[in-house]
Amino acid sequence: MFCRICGTKDTQFQISGKYGCEHCVTVFPVPKQPRRLWIPTSLLKEIEEIFTHSQSKIKFLSYRTRITRNLAHSLFPFYEPKETEVKQLLAENGYWENWEEESNSLTVSKEGVSPVYHLYLGSEDHVRLEILHILDLNYGQLQNTNKSLPTRVSKENRSLLRLFYRRKLWAYRKGIGFLSSCPTNLGKGRRDSLLLGIKEGVDPRFFSLFEKLSEFGIEIAPSTDHRRESLGNFRGLVVKISWKNAFAVQKRQFYKILGLRGSL
Known part of the structure; x- marks a missing residue:
């Protein structure tokens, strides 16, 4: 075959x-699509209690949205990186206008502005858009400042997001969605992740309760790549909570107990 x-x-x-x-x-x-399951209210309440009781022991470092795309009617990067073609497409839409051949990444956001929008070429897929919010807040601080966190997307970044959802440009199949080189990314081609810093003395139920969320597409694991980012002075255990192509209702449930509005 x-x-x-x-x-x-x-x-x-x-x-x-x-x-x-x-x-x-x-x-x-x-891969088979997961069943549409609601996260039990009892489980959500237990997790919320952990954040409330251990708020000084849990620090929200950052959260990120990653969207991957491959050019339509093209081989994927393992065979053809298509970096020049992707740069030309982005330039035609107002991005990477003065690109250099040796560069395969571009920061779209203005310097010092959060969240940071970054474009990457190559790797597993032709292009990847990452949206990174640096938080560096404990749970209590997050609850007090959430109303002031930026929620509006600039006109330029809205245009970029619309570009990533124009089906005719990207590998797409009806009934599946956007196509990626990795089978588990099929559909939305999207992964959201949250980095938490865990200090000694956190509620002992923390990890056991989060493991129960795996059947809803939410995973927790020690972070291995967080040192590439600026995460303040935190030096404790860093864990990543992530979900691929999760159903919107599940994300809203989970974001609500964290005090977050969402990644976009």
């Missing part, structure tokens, strides 16, 4: 776990 368009063989797919082009989804297995 192999893809007749890009030539990816079944053995290659089993080893890499990556699609070679948008036609691979008709050849190799597509």
Whole structure:
């Protein structure tokens, strides 16, 4: 079994776990969509209690939205990075107008403005948009300042987001959604993540309760890449809570107990 368009063989797919082009989804297995389950109110209340009782022990460091896209009718980056083509597309829409061939990343936001919008080319997909909010607040501080956190998206960034949702430009299949090289990213091509700093003395139920959220698409794990970012002076354990393509209602439930409005 192999893809007749890009030539990816079944053995290659089993080893890499990556699609070679948008036609691979008709050849190799597509992950089943999770059931639409509501997070039990009792579980949400327990988690909220942990944040309330341990608010001085839990610090909100940052939260991020990542959106990945591949050019329509093209091989994926493993075969063709298409960096020049992506830069030209972005330049035509007002981004990367004076791009340099050796550069594969671009900060779209103005310096010192939060959140930070950043574009990355290559890697697993042709282009990745990351939106990063630096918080550096404990739970109590977050509740007191949430009303003042920026919620409006600038005209320039709204235009960029609309570009990432123009189906004709990107690999897309009806019934599945946007197509990525990684099968688990199919659909929205989106992952949201929150970095928490955990200090000694946190409620012992913290990790056991968060593990119960895995069946709703919310995962928790120690962070391995957070040192690349500026996270203040925090030096304790850093964990990442993340969710891929989660249903909107689940995200709203979870954001509500955290005191966050959402990532976009």
